[in-house]
Amino acid sequence: xxxxxxxxxxxxxxxxxxxxxxxxxxxxxxxxxxxxxxxxxxxxxxxxxxxxxxxxxxxxxxxxxxxxxxxxxxxxxxxxxxxxxxxxxxxxxxxxxxxxxxxxxxxxxxxxxxxxxxxxxxxxxxxxxxxxxxxxxxxxxxxxxxxxxxxxxxxxxxxxxxxxxxxxxxxxxxxxxxxxxxxxxxxxxxxxxxxxxxxxxxxxxxxxxxxxxxxxxxxxxxxxxxxxxxxxxxxxxxxxxxxxxxxxxxxxxxxxxxxxxxxxxxxxxxxxxxxxxxxxxxxxxxxxxxxxxxxxxxxxxxxxxxxxxxxxxxxxxxxxxxxxxxxxxxxxxxxxxxxxxxxxxxxxxxxxxxxxxxxxxxxxxxxxxxxxxxxxxxxxxxxxxxxxxxxxxxxxxxxxxxxxxxxxxxxxxxxxxxxxxxxxxxxxxxxxxxxxxxxxxxxxxx
Amino acid sequence: xxxxxxxxxxxxxxxxxxxxxxxxxxxxxxxxxxxxxxxxxxxxxxxxxxxxxxxxxxxxxxxxxxxxxxxxxxxxxxxxxxxxxxxxxxxxxxxxxxxxxxxxxxxxxxxxxxxxxxxxxxxxxxxxxxxxxxxxxxxxxxxxxxxxxxxxxxxxxxxxxxxxxxxxxxxxxxxxxxxxxxxxxxxxxxxxxxxxxxxxxxxxxxxxxxxxxxxxxxxxxxxxxxxxxxxxxxxxxxxxxxxxxxxxxxxxxxxxxxxxxxxxxxxxxxxxxxxxxxxxxxxxxxxxxxxxxxxxxxxxxxxxxxxxxxxxxxxxxxxxxxxxxxxxxxxxxxxxxxxxxxxxxxxxxxxxxxxxxxxxxxxxxxxxxxxxxxxxxxxxxxxxxxxxxxxxxxxxxxxxxxxxxxxxxxxxxxxxxxxxxxxxxxxxxxxxxxxxxxxxxxxxxxxxxxxxxxxxxxxxxxxxxxxxxxxxxxxxxx
Numbered sequence: 001x002x003x004x005x006x007x008x009x010x011x012x013x014x015x016x017x018x019x020x021x022x023x024x025x026x027x028x029x030x031x032x033x034x035x036x037x038x039x040x041x042x043x044x045x046x047x048x049x050x051x052x053x054x055x056x057x058x059x060x061x062x063x064x065x066x067x068x069x070x071x072x073x074x075x076x077x078x079x080x081x082x083x084x085x086x087x088x089x090x091x092x093x094x095x096x097x098x099x100x101x102x103x104x105x106x107x108x109x110x111x112x113x114x115x116x117x118x119x120x121x122x123x124x125x126x127x128x129x130x131x132x133x134x135x136x137x138x139x140x141x142x143x144x145x146x147x148x149x150x151x152x153x154x155x156x157x158x159x160x161x162x163x164x165x166x167x168x169x170x171x172x173x174x175x176x177x178x179x180x181x182x183x184x185x186x187x188x189x190x191x192x193x194x195x196x197x198x199x200x201x202x203x204x205x206x207x208x209x210x211x212x213x214x215x216x217x218x219x220x221x222x223x224x225x226x227x228x229x230x231x232x233x234x235x236x237x238x239x240x241x242x243x244x245x246x247x248x249x250x251x252x253x254x255x256x257x258x259x260x261x262x263x264x265x266x267x268x269x270x271x272x273x274x275x276x277x278x279x280x281x282x283x284x285x286x287x288x289x290x291x292x293x294x295x296x297x298x299x300x301x302x303x304x305x306x307x308x309x310x311x312x313x314x315x316x317x318x319x320x321x322x323x324x325x326x327x328x329x330x331x332x333x334x335x336x337x338x339x340x341x342x343x344x345x346x347x348x349x350x351x352x353x354x355x356x357x358x359x360x361x362x363x364x365x366x367x368x369x370x371x372x373x374x375x376x377x378x379x380x381x382x383x384x385x386x387x388x389x390x391x392x393x394x395x396x397x398x399x400x401x402x403x404x405x406x407x408x409x410x411x412x413x414x415x416x417x418x419x420x421x422x423x424x425x426x427x428x429x430x431x432x433x434x435x436x437x438x439x440x441x442x443x444x445x446x
Numbered sequence: 447x448x449x450x451x452x453x454x455x456x457x458x459x460x461x462x463x464x465x466x467x468x469x470x471x472x473x474x475x476x477x478x479x480x481x482x483x484x485x486x487x488x489x490x491x492x493x494x495x496x497x498x499x500x501x502x503x504x505x506x507x508x509x510x511x512x513x514x515x516x517x518x519x520x521x522x523x524x525x526x527x528x529x530x531x532x533x534x535x536x537x538x539x540x541x542x543x544x545x546x547x548x549x550x551x552x553x554x555x556x557x558x559x560x561x562x563x564x565x566x567x568x569x570x571x572x573x574x575x576x577x578x579x580x581x582x583x584x585x586x587x588x589x590x591x592x593x594x595x596x597x598x599x600x601x602x603x604x605x606x607x608x609x610x611x612x613x614x615x616x617x618x619x620x621x622x623x624x625x626x627x628x629x630x631x632x633x634x635x636x637x638x639x640x641x642x643x644x645x646x647x648x649x650x651x652x653x654x655x656x657x658x659x660x661x662x663x664x665x666x667x668x669x670x671x672x673x674x675x676x677x678x679x680x681x682x683x684x685x686x687x688x689x690x691x692x693x694x695x696x697x698x699x700x701x702x703x704x705x706x707x708x709x710x711x712x713x714x715x716x717x718x719x720x721x722x723x724x725x726x727x728x729x730x731x732x733x734x735x736x737x738x739x740x741x742x743x744x745x746x747x748x749x750x751x752x753x754x755x756x757x758x759x760x761x762x763x764x765x766x767x768x769x770x771x772x773x774x775x776x777x778x779x780x781x782x783x784x785x786x787x788x789x790x791x792x793x794x795x796x797x798x799x800x801x802x803x804x805x806x807x808x809x810x811x812x813x814x815x816x817x818x819x820x821x822x823x824x825x826x827x828x829x830x831x832x833x834x835x836x837x838x839x840x841x842x843x844x845x846x847x848x849x850x851x852x853x854x855x856x857x858x859x860x861x862x863x864x865x866x867x868x869x870x871x872x873x874x875x876x877x878x879x880x881x882x883x884x885x886x887x888x889x890x891x892x893x894x895x896x897x898x899x900x901x902x903x904x905x906x907x908x909x910x911x912x913x914x915x916x917x918x919x920x921x922x923x924x
Contacts, residue, residue: 043521043718052526052542053798057510073505078512078529088509095505098495098581102503130545153719190720190841197722199841232842237688267498267600269636269645374846375835376868376920380636380645385685385868385920387837387846404844406868406920408687442922444687444870 002117005177006165009034009058012080013169016060019089021171025062025096027070027107028171029305032058032080035164038128042137043156050130055164056080062092066101073099104331107305112327112337113174114302114309121295123179124208126163133159136185140215140222144189147223150230153190155199157219160184161209174306182297183209187222191230198229200371205428207295225370232389232403235445241366242407242441243359243393246424248372249349249433253287255411257344257431258379260314260322262329271382271411275320281415284352287315289324291345298430304341312338314347344431351434352421359422359437361396367443368393369407382411409441447568449625449752450559453613456489457511461531465557468615471533473555474540475517475524476617479547482518482778483617484756485540487511487531488797492608493572497584499600505577512797515540518779519547527798557621562752562759565745566653568625570609574655580605583631583665590666591635594673597680599638601669606630607656614757622757627653628748628904630893633669637676644679647834647850648672650891654746663891675832675851678863685852685867685921691827692869692917693820693855696888698833700907703738703808704896705836705845706873707731711765711773712791712803712898713780715840722843722874723771731771732877735813738766740775742790742806748892749807749906756792756801763789765808766877777803795901802899809908813883817911820882822858828919829853829860830869843873868920876914884911 009032020028034056041049057078063070073095075088141157160183167177186203202222204213244252256272264270272280281287291309293299303309305327313321325333326341360368373387385408391398422435458464468485476483489511496503513536514527524546526539575583584603591601610626630651637644648671650663659665694702707723715721723731732738742760744750751760756778764772776784777792780803793804821829829852836847848868854861889908896905 047522047546049523049525049800050543050546051800052539054526054528055798056529072503073507075506076508076510078510084509088507091507095493095495095507095577098502098577099504100501102501105503155718155720197720197841199720199839229842267602267636268638269600271643371839373837373839373844373870374848374868375837376846376848376866378645378850378866380643381865383866385848385866385922387844387868387870387920389839389842389844403842404870404872404918406687406846406870406918408685408867408920408922442687442920444689444918444920446689446918 003119003178005167005175009165009167010175010177012058013167013175016058016085016089017169017171019086020060020062020092023089023093024064025093026065027063029061029107030058031168033164033166035162036128037160037162038130038133039158039160040130040133040137041156041158042134042141043154045138047134048156060088060092062096063106064093064096068101069103070105071096071099071101072105104328107170107172108307108327108337110172112307113172114176114306117176117178117301120292120299120301122207122299124181126161126181126183126209128161133161136215140185140187140219143216143219144187144223147220148191148227150191150193150227151189151223152192155188157187168306170306176302176306178301181207183212185212185215185218187219189222189226191226193230198226200226200229205297207297229401232401234404235402235443237444239440239442241363242438243363243366243368244436245368245370246433246435248369249436250429250431251372252414253347253349253431253433255377255379256287257324257347260324262323262325262333264379265323266329266332269380271379276323278320279318280320281315281318281418283318284421285315285318285418286313286350288350289314289344289347291339293346296346298346300345303339307337307339307341309339309345347431348425349421349433351423351425353423354420355423356435359420359435360393362420363393363437364396365394367402368398384409384411384414404445406444407441414438449568449611449623452568452611452625453623456611457487457531457613462533465621467533468621469555469557471536471540472615472617474537475515475544476555477517477544477547479519480517480544484516485536485615486514486755486797487613488610490608490610491572492606494604494606495580495584497588497603500588502581502584514797515543516800517544517546521783522546523800525800555617556619557615558619559621562622565743565750565752566627567655569627571607571627571629571655572609587633587665587669590669591673594670595637595677597637597639597677598635598673600636602634604632616757620757622753624752627655629654629656629658631659631665631668632893633672635672635676637680639680642680644676644682646672646675646679649893652746652748652892653750678851682863682865684923685864686828686919686923687921689916689918691824692914693824693827693829694909694912695831696884696886696909696911698890698907699830700809700890700909701833701836701847702909703810704805704907705838705847706871706876707738707765708805708808709838710840710843710873711775713774713776713784714803716774717780717784721840726771729771730769731874732766732769733880734769735883736766736769736877736880737764737811739764739811740805740808744807747807747906748894748904751806754790754792755794758788758790758792760790760806775803775805777801793903795903799901804898804903805896805905807889807906809887809889810910812885812887812910815882815884817884817886820884820911820913821855821860823882823913824855824858827855829855838873844870845873846870864921870918870920879915880912881915882913886910
């Protein structure tokens with residue numbers, strides 16, 4: 001059964017499209033969202049924050065015909081009164097007339113628009129019950145604090161619940177929408193030893209509240225991850241193999257997506273410009289972007305322009321197989337949209353057969369990275385230089401924690417010198433990866 | 447125009463609210479064991495134009511309004527917010543928020559309107575320049591950047607203005623409004639020469655009308671600065687890897703202070719004891735001669751506020767006085783729990799976020815050394831003049847910031863440019879390694895945004911030329 005668009009949002013979208021046409025828009029798209037949520041934090045066993053949220057907004061993109069193409073502008077408002085919608089439409093058309101004619105601007109081709117909105121199991125019943133959420137957060141934090149006597153402090157455990165609707169329509173007659181839900185449980189604690197403090201945490205998130213890991217399990221992992229960081233040392237500057245643990249390995253996929261994004265490609269600001277068909281990774285690497293994954297955190301039956309989403313490979317057996325394009329970038333590159341207005345959906349690296357322990361044995365001596373810091377990634381050149389923390393591995397076993405070190409290489413070398421992919425993939429984010437082993441990077445330290 | 451008059455027109459009158467009703471609503475939130483309750487109303491508007499590939503690609507406009515009401519009892523906070531501003535919706539939210547402190551009758555609240563000396567004009571800056579002229583300004587930026595060098599391949603520029611009108615009503619009787627203009631011009635340039643690419647960026651802005659874009663914020667000068675940086679980066683060689691002497695240039699490299707010590711001195715982390723600086727007031731955390739302040743009272747600066755988001759007046763707070771840790775940055779809740787006065791640093795991204803201690807404009811006071819002398823003192827090191835961002839782990843104190851324009855220093859002279867590299871250090875230790883402080887304090891040009899707990903707020907940073915005897919540079923070369 002197809003999900004039906006929320007009636008109130010659909011009415012606002014239709015009204016906004018009508019007033020946009022009245023205001024002089026030749027084409028228009030309107031998107032509305034509304035939601036309710038509850039978020040609670042328990043710190044050191046006591047309720048620290050109970051937050052009730054309620055939100056809604058509507059946005060409009062208009063296109064006005066010029067001599068050499070369309071002119072465009074976008075407006076957003078939280079006020080859905082008739083007067084505010086009329087003002088929004090008027091503003092959008094006024095701003096659009098100031099833009100330059102652009103042959104690539106305009107709504108997607110009619111054939112690209114989603115025909116049938118499939119139920120991707122994105123909405124589940126969510127109880128916005130503060131006491132139940134507080135109880136879970138309390139259990140989560142208690143489990144974290146119980147892991148080790150050296151865990152002396154906490155930033156708290158948080159339980160968040162959200163439920164809402166999105167509706168999208170355009171002047172080609174599209175009007176689609178669906179409800180969605182999300183629950184997360186997370187915890188951050190602080191451990192102390194030898195006069196130094198370390199923090200770390202863990203979390204679990206899912207569309208279906210019943211699919212979220214039990215709070216006690218989340219807390220236990222948060223506690224273990226924090227304790228194991230105590231006693232960190234610096235490394236001397238060297239070149240060494242590097243194993244990125246699953247969570248931090250996912251950030252590499254984020255950089256890959258940045259390099260394959262249509263905007264960066266047509267602006268010639270990507271280190272992966274023209275990379276389609278190129279062998280970027282070894283043959284055992286396949287990277288998927290799946291928009292239609294059931295209950296996926298990044299799933300949606302249609303993208304930000306109403307284009308049907310797909311399940312496809314960005315990297316197929318090491319070779320660049322696809323870009324991330326919206327309609328505009330597609331037209332600039334003379335390619336069809338890939339249904340990625342708004343970016344990738346569920347981006348993941350297909351897991352291999354080896355668990356993390358096997359990857360570390362294979363690495364023998366090198367750095368296991370568990371935490372990354374900073375923004376030192378230049379997607380124009382591919383230069384990569386970030387702060388890191390983790391563990392020094394000797395003889396395939398964790399020897400001691402490492403902190404205050406930087407990792408540097410070019411992303412092309414990181415991708416090309418990926419020598420193994422782990423089996424530890426979990427779908428806990430819209431961008432996820434198993435652990436991966438990189439042959440060599442430069443580590444700077446003392 | 448007076449901020450409260452603007453607030454009346456945009457927020458209160460349309461919802462049928464007045465001071466008496468606001469007082470009653472705050473009283474609803476202020477239950478018996480509530481030590482702090484407030485109501486925050488906000489109306490914001492922003493407009494932007496974007497240029498790329500030599501054409502003005504689009505314009506955008508956004509309006510948001512809403513309310514947030516909170517009740518604080520000890521370390522606990524109840525908070526509810528929504529977009530529908532009205533007596534009934536706020537009343538329901540106030541009752542929801544107050545349940546954190548148990549049920550019961552509350553005392554009456556009487557509000558007194560308070561005004562604060564303005565640090566910027568109250569007017570909405572969006573209308574301070576005709577829209578057609580904003581478009582022309584972007585076209586000027588494009589031309590000026592491309593004129594620098596034929597290798598300039600891509601120019602992306604955004605001109606944006608926003609106006610935020612806020613009202614804060616507190617349980618202890620303050621009713622205060624602020625009207626906050628903010629304008630920004632951001633420019634990003636890519637130069638290309640065969641396979642080599644270099645990027646450069648610049649920008650500026652502040653709290654005021656578009657008239658700001660003159661002098662050192664002249665759009666052509668900003669465009670040329672971004673283009674020059676992009677062209678220089680075409681020639682950049684691999685950055686060194688390892689620990690070495692580092693000289694930071696004046697202005698934006700003040701992000702060092704923001705990451706290395708600023709976040710670690712925010713009251714919430716110190717009240718909870720999760721900061722590497724917790725319990726260290728009065729101790730040496732920097733070399734003698736190093737004085738660092740956070741000052742929200744600078745006229746027209748991006749990080750300045752006439753009142754903070756809890757209605758407290760901003761101030762100049764000396765964080766490090768001649769190397770000694772002197773103060774934390776406080777909001778009302780954390781200040782009260784630590785027995786310290788609020789420092790005017792209670793800030794929130796919007797009505798949908800709780801106020802937390804945040805920086806405003808954070809900088810190091812100048813020393814007496816000629817910057818040339820600082821550079822001349824380094825035999826082999828790194829000179830970093832622009833950064834793309836940073837991050838800190840406030841518990842371990844480890845921080846990073848990423849250089850986007852940097853040079854090798856050889857024999858006291860600026861040598862070849864080096865590619866992007868992250869610098870990493872330890873917050874409580876890093877400033878003890880400051881060995882020279884220049885006389886050339888500069889504040890950044892006004893495009894900084896700081897993220898904390900999922901909330902973004904505009905901030906400023908500043909630094910004179912400084913030398914650190916050791917900092918780890920994360921390049922790839924020996």
